[in-house]
Amino acid sequence: MPAPLLAARAHRIQPFHVMALLARARELEAAGRGIVHMEIGEPDFPTAEPVVAAGQRALADGHTGYLPAAGLPALREAIARHYADRYGLDVDPQRILVTPGASGALVVALALAADPGRNVLLPDPGYPCNRNFVELVDALPRAVAVGPDDDYQLTPALAETAMDETTAALVVGSPGNPTGTLATAESLQGLAALAAHHRATLIVDEIYHGLQYGREPAQALAHAPEAIVVNSFSKYFGMTGWRLGWMVVPEAWATPAEKLLQNLFISASAPAQYAALACFGEAAQEIFEARREAFRQRRDFLLPALRALGFRIPGEPAGAFYLYADVSGLTDDSFAFAGDLLERSGVAATPGLDFERTAPQRHLRFAYTTSLPQLEQGVERLAAHLASG
Amino acid sequence: MPAPLLAARAHRIQPFHVMALLARARELEAAGRGIVHMEIGEPDFPTAEPVVAAGQRALADGHTGYLPAAGLPALREAIARHYADRYGLDVDPQRILVTPGASGALVVALALAADPGRNVLLPDPGYPCNRNFVELVDALPRAVAVGPDDDYQLTPALAETAMDETTAALVVGSPGNPTGTLATAESLQGLAALAAHHRATLIVDEIYHGLQYGREPAQALAHAPEAIVVNSFSKYFGMTGWRLGWMVVPEAWATPAEKLLQNLFISASAPAQYAALACFGEAAQEIFEARREAFRQRRDFLLPALRALGFRIPGEPAGAFYLYADVSGLTDDSFAFAGDLLERSGVAATPGLDFERTAPQRHLRFAYTTSLPQLEQGVERLAAHLASG
Numbered sequence: 085m086p087a088p089l090l091a092a093r094a095h096r097i098q099p100f101h102v103m104a105l106l107a108r109a110r111e112l113e114a115a116g117r118g119i120v121h122m123e124i125g126e127p128d129f130p131t132a133e134p135v136v137a138a139g140q141r142a143l144a145d146g147h148t149g150y151l152p153a154a155g156l157p158a159l160r161e162a163i164a165r166h167y168a169d170r171y172g173l174d175v176d177p178q179r180i181l182v183t184p185g186a187s188g189a190l191v192v193a194l195a196l197a198a199d200p201g202r203n204v205l206l207p208d209p210g211y212p213c214n215r216n217f218v219e220l221v222d223a224l225p226r227a228v229a230v231g232p233d234d235d236y237q238l239t240p241a242l243a244e245t246a247m248d249e250t251t252a253a254l255v256v257g258s259p260g261n262p263t264g265t266l267a268t269a270e271s272l273q274g275l276a277a278l279a280a281h282h283r284a285t286l287i288v289d290e291i292y293h294g295l296q297y298g299r300e301p302a303q304a305l306a307h308a309p310e311a312i313v314v315n316s317f318s319k320y321f322g323m324t325g326w327r328l329g330w331m332v333v334p335e336a337w338a339t340p341a342e343k344l345l346q347n348l349f350i351s352a353s354a355p356a357q358y359a360a361l362a363c364f365g366e367a368a369q370e371i372f373e374a375r376r377e378a379f380r381q382r383r384d385f386l387l388p389a390l391r392a393l394g395f396r397i398p399g400e401p402a403g404a405f406y407l408y409a410d411v412s413g414l415t416d417d418s419f420a421f422a423g424d425l426l427e428r429s430g431v432a433a434t435p436g437l438d439f440e441r442t443a444p445q446r447h448l449r450f451a452y453t454t455s456l457p458q459l460e461q462g463v464e465r466l467a468a469h470l471a472s473g
Numbered sequence: 474m475p476a477p478l479l480a481a482r483a484h485r486i487q488p489f490h491v492m493a494l495l496a497r498a499r500e501l502e503a504a505g506r507g508i509v510h511m512e513i514g515e516p517d518f519p520t521a522e523p524v525v526a527a528g529q530r531a532l533a534d535g536h537t538g539y540l541p542a543a544g545l546p547a548l549r550e551a552i553a554r555h556y557a558d559r560y561g562l563d564v565d566p567q568r569i570l571v572t573p574g575a576s577g578a579l580v581v582a583l584a585l586a587a588d589p590g591r592n593v594l595l596p597d598p599g600y601p602c603n604r605n606f607v608e609l610v611d612a613l614p615r616a617v618a619v620g621p622d623d624d625y626q627l628t629p630a631l632a633e634t635a636m637d638e639t640t641a642a643l644v645v646g647s648p649g650n651p652t653g654t655l656a657t658a659e660s661l662q663g664l665a666a667l668a669a670h671h672r673a674t675l676i677v678d679e680i681y682h683g684l685q686y687g688r689e690p691a692q693a694l695a696h697a698p699e700a701i702v703v704n705s706f707s708k709y710f711g712m713t714g715w716r717l718g719w720m721v722v723p724e725a726w727a728t729p730a731e732k733l734l735q736n737l738f739i740s741a742s743a744p745a746q747y748a749a750l751a752c753f754g755e756a757a758q759e760i761f762e763a764r765r766e767a768f769r770q771r772r773d774f775l776l777p778a779l780r781a782l783g784f785r786i787p788g789e790p791a792g793a794f795y796l797y798a799d800v801s802g803l804t805d806d807s808f809a810f811a812g813d814l815l816e817r818s819g820v821a822a823t824p825g826l827d828f829e830r831t832a833p834q835r836h837l838r839f840a841y842t843t844s845l846p847q848l849e850q851g852v853e854r855l856a857a858h859l860a861s862g
Contacts, residue, residue, distance in 0.1 A: 087725050088674040088699065091588045091610070091641070094729045097736055131537035139744065140529045148520035149714045184573050184716065187738050191580075199480045200589050200611045216736040221480070222589045222611055252480070285477040310477065325538045325743030327573065327716075336476050343488045347605040349576050353742050354714030355528065 097216045102434045105422060109432045120462035122450045123432040125261065126324050127405070132371040135323065135362045142358030149354060153346035154338075155182025155330070156357040162364045163330055171303040179332050181341050184352045186291045186316035186329035190217045192344045193312045194253065196337060197285035198223035202252035207238040209408065209440035209447065211261045211289065223252055229442040232398035236263035236408070240274030251282050257289035258301050259403025262439045262449040264292075266402050269302035276308035286311040291329070292404035294320030294372065297380040299402045310334045317356070319404075320372055321363045326356040379405050382452040382459055389463045390450065393470060405452050408439075412446045414470065422448060429469040431462050486605045491823045494811060498821045509851035511839045512821040514650065515713050516794070521760040524712065524751045531747030538743060542735035543727075544571025544719070545746040551753045552719055560692040568721050570730050573741045575680045575705035575718035579606045581733045582701045583642065585726060586674035587612035591641035596627040598797065598829035598836065600650045600678065612641055618831040621787035625652035625797070629663030640671050646678035647690050648792025651828045651838040653681075655791050658691035665697030675700040680718070683709030683761065685792035686769040699723045706745070708793075709761055710752045715745035768794050771841040771848055778852045779839065782859060794841050797828075801835045803859065811837060818858040820851050 102123055109119045130136075154160065160177040167175040183189040190213070198204055200222035206214050208227035215225035228246045230236050238256050247254075254275060258267035272288070279286040288304035288311050304313050316329035329352075333341045345351075362368055387407060391397055395409035415421040419435040426432050436447030452459060491512055498508045519525075543549065549566040556564040572578040579602070587593055589611035595603050597616035604614035617635045619625050627645045636643075643664060647656035661677070668675040677693035677700050693702050705718035718741075722730045734740075751757055776796060780786055784798035804810040808824040815821050825836030841848060 087672075087723060088586065088668065089641070089672045090726070090729060091585055093588070093610075094585050094733065097729075097732055099728075099732045100735060103735075126539055130535040131532075136532045136537070139532050143520075143525045143528050143532075146519040147714065148525070148712065150515055151714060184577075185739060188573075191737060195609055196480055196483050197477065199482070213736045216733075220584055220737065221482075221609065252478070279477065283476075283478045323537065325536065325540060325740070327738070327740070327742045334476060337479070339488075340479060340483045340486075343486055344483065344605075346489060346492075347486055347602045348580060348609065349716070350574060351714070351716070353716045353745065355744065356742065 093219045093222060096219050098212070100212060101437045105426060105432060105434070109426060112426070112430070117430055119426070120431045120458050120465060121454050122452070122459070122462055123434045124451055124453050126453060127319060127322055127375070128453050128455070129322055129375050131322050131326070132368050134365060134367040134371070135359050138362035139355050139359035142355045147354050147358045151351040151354050151357060153351050154342045155180070155352060159357050159361055162361055166364060167305065171306060173303065173305055175305060175332060176335070178338050179335055181331050181333065181338070181345060182352050182357060183329045183331055183345065184349050185318065185327040186289065186314050187213065188349055188352070189314040189329050189331035190214070190289070191220065191348065192341055193287050193314060193331060194218055194223065195221050195344055196340055197287065197312070198252040202250045204252055205238065205243055205246050205254040207236070207256060208442050209236065209262055209436065211257055212438045214255050227441050235265040235399040236260060237265055237267045237271060238275065239271055240278055243275055243278055247278060247282055247284070249282070251284045253285040253287055254279060255287045255289065259292040259296060261292070261404055262406050262434070263408040264401030264404040264406045265399055266296070266299060266301040269307045272302055272304050272307040276311060280310065287314065288312070289314045291316040292319050295376060295379060295405060296403035297383055301403055305332060317360050317363060320376070321360070322372065322375070323356065323360065326353060326359065328352055328356040328360055379452065382456055385456060386450065386452050386459050386463070393463070393466055407450045407452070409448050409450060410446055411448050417445050418448045419445065425469055429465045431465050431469070482608045482611060485608050487601070489601060490826045494815060494821060494823070498815060501815070501819065506819055508815070509820045509847050509854060510843050511841070511848070511851055512823045513840055513842050515842060516708060516711055516764070517842050517844070518711055518764050520711050520715070521757050523754060523756040523760070524748050527751035528744050528748035531744045536743050536747045540740040540743050540746060542740050543731045544569070544741060548746050548749055551750055555753060556694065560695060562692065562694055564694060564721060565724070567727050568724055570720050570722065570727070570734060571741050571746060572718045572720055572734065573738050574707065574716040575678065575703050576602065577738055577741070578703040578718050578720035579603070579678070580609065580737065581730055582674070582676050582703060582720060583607055583612065584610050584733055585729055586676065586701070587641040591639045593641055594627065594632055594635050594643040596625070596645060596649070597831050598625065598651055598825065600646055601827045603644050616830050624654040624788040625649060626654055626656045626660060627664065628660055629667055632664055632667055636667060636671055636673070638671070640673045642674040642676055643668060644676045644678065648681040648685060650681070650793055651795050651823070652797040653790030653793040653795045654788055655685070655688060655690040658696045661691055661693050661696040665700060669699065676703065677701070678703045680705040681708050681793035684765060684768060684794060686772055688791045690792060694721060706749050706752060709765070710749070711761065711764070712745065712749065715742060715748065717741055717745040717749055768841065771845055774845060775839065775841050775848050775852070782852070782855055796839045796841070798837050798839060799835055800837050806834050807837045808834065814858055818854045820854050820858070
């Protein structure tokens with residue numbers, strides 16, 4: 085009996101190639117090898133104690149039922165206060181919707197913005213799931229090559245060349261994954277103007293906001309007030325596995341966004357929402373800032389160390405926890421290089437294949453989501469690996 | 474400046490009309506009125522203590538990070554054992570994927586099954602979100618009227634008439650919402666054969682499995698082994714707000730389904746997955762069975778009581794916690810009737826408008842998700858309401 089037909093989008097959606105590498109790393113570890121993990125896009129810190137305690141209290145208090153589709157009112161208000169306190173911005177809580185991770189927010193954002201057959205501009209390299217959110221709604225991902233000249237960010241000039249009358253949306257990330265670079269205020273203003281001109285939607289992924297070292301990233305809501313801004317409790321707030329994020333939408337889209345959330349997800353996790361309230365308390369904020377300082381120290385160690393080994397990392401990766409290295413001076417195939425690096429030297433890093441179509445073979449992403457001693461060992465192993473190559 | 478263009482699907486997706494009713498009920502309560510809630514599709518029991526305790530332990534143990542996209546291996550195995558223990562079925566854990574609620578499973582199921590422009594058969598009345606999952610991926614919901622003659626279930630005969638060469642999928646629920654009726658084994662076999670003939674996908678929503686009173690519902694995996702079966706920890710297992718469900722897919726679809734889950738959701742909630750392990754323990758099972766008995770008692774009270782008042786409830790609503798009443802002997806507008814019932818008599822019930830296109834004005838859904846004393850009071854109020862009408 086023939087199997088049911090799989091929809092075409094299921095063939096177009098790519099798995100993460102790093103998963104095979106990660107599985108192999110686990111195999112090697114199970115066989116007793118010590119692996120330095122620089123491939124993982126998740127902070128190595130557990131959820132902060134005050135947030136865990138708030139989650140436990142929420143469970144003890146029986147907060148285990150559905151919540152309103154747009155989120156717990158107290159959490160929407162706490163997020164609004166966060167925009168006021170941190171960015172000096174007045175954001176109506178009605179424009180803030182709590183989502184099952186930033187993933188849920190991106191599904192809703194693209195479902196609101198992109199009709200089938202319209203195109204969506206995505207900087208290349210970029211977050212690999214973005215093109216698949218676009219595929220989900222049968223719009224057309226349009227990769228726009230970005231590089232060191234523009235600090236790996238989509239600029240208005242690049243966007244203008246790539247846009248046409250069928251462009252539905254532009255998705256940018258700042259700080260960006262895999263490069264850790266920041267969009268400038270001028271860029272966000274220019275992209276917002278272009279989007280408005282085409283009646284397209286600017287979607288700004290700010291899930292790494294808070295994790296910046298030196299320069300502050302521009303806040304999109306200040307420079308692109310009609311943008312959809314996506315954020316998350318995963319990275320700075322350290323709640324990855326709880327699956328909680330939020331989106332800020334233009335006032336006119338709050339009702340359609342709520343309608344989609346209601347239908348697609350019913351509501352985001354209740355224990356997670358109650359726990360997240362503690363993220364804005366003083367005790368948690370101190371922990372988050374201490375962790376940010378740890379990330380800064382790691383970046384300050386790893387960036388020059390990799391450069392000294394011949395990894396070319398142009399520009400200033402000023403946020404998130406990634407360094408995106410041009411390895412063309414060391415190999416002409418970053419995928420094979422990553423495999424060999426893991427097998428022979430026990431260092432895991434993510435090849436460019438997951439992040440870009442332009443020159444995947446030239447790039448490798450290093451994440452500093454492991455301790456400084458581990459990173460030091462990783463660098464030693466890299467040096468030995470290159471010397472023995 | 475003109476706002477960005479909203480995608481067409483955002484206009485087609487309907488909000489839940491009951492939300493306005495629910496908001497009004499809350500207003501009346503805030504003003505001091507006592508409302509009998511028979512509109513809510515959520516068990517009134519909190520999550521069972523052993524499951525809460527497991528969730529708290531998971532948090533204490535630091536299980537707050539991402540899990541594999543397909544779910545915690547121990548939970549997939551526990552679900553497989555559940556199919557063995559409860560249904561005598563051997564299901565490979567590789568075919569079981571843990572999802573963010575049954576909602577997440579239905580998004581993935583429709584994304585796998587339905588290309589844009591193909592149609593998806595949905596029994597009418599049915600679960601209101603189903604047509605919107607179809608809209609998300611720009612396929613065409615095709616409502617098939619079902620009624621008392623078929624116990625409100627989609628039969629092979631009805632499906633055959635409605636199917637054509639562009640049918641991508643059929644979505645049925647057993648026990649069904651809003652009717653609480655069960656699909657028969659013969660029906661599931663017939664639907665599976667029709668689906669296979671058209672290379673379409675049969676999707677069976679079993680989220681109310683376990684909540685049945687008298688007859689056991691047929692298990693789709695026994696009669697339609699190529700179906701996608703969706704289930705949830707929300708209803709029988711009492712974990713609504715945690716947002717956790719699962720899907721069982723044909724072997725060939727396990728990899729595509731995992732790929733979609735990975736991209737769309739990263740993973741389902743980690744604390745929820747660890748907590749859910751306790752759902753299969755003896756202590757929790759005893760609580761679930763006691764709650765099932767409470768639901769049975771409520772149904773056994775409410776069904777004859779409503780019938781005695783002139784609400785026509787044909788067939789045997791043998792599961793879930795809903796009674797779907799034909800109110801055409803009492804009103805020619807169930808929506809106005811529900812509004813009046815709430816305002817004058819303080820009883821909330823859901824009009825048919827949220828569930829069907831065929832004859833919404835004839836129907837009202839009563840949920841027995843409140844205590845027996847509350848239901849008794851509700852019936853008294855209904856009697857007085859009708860007498861004073």
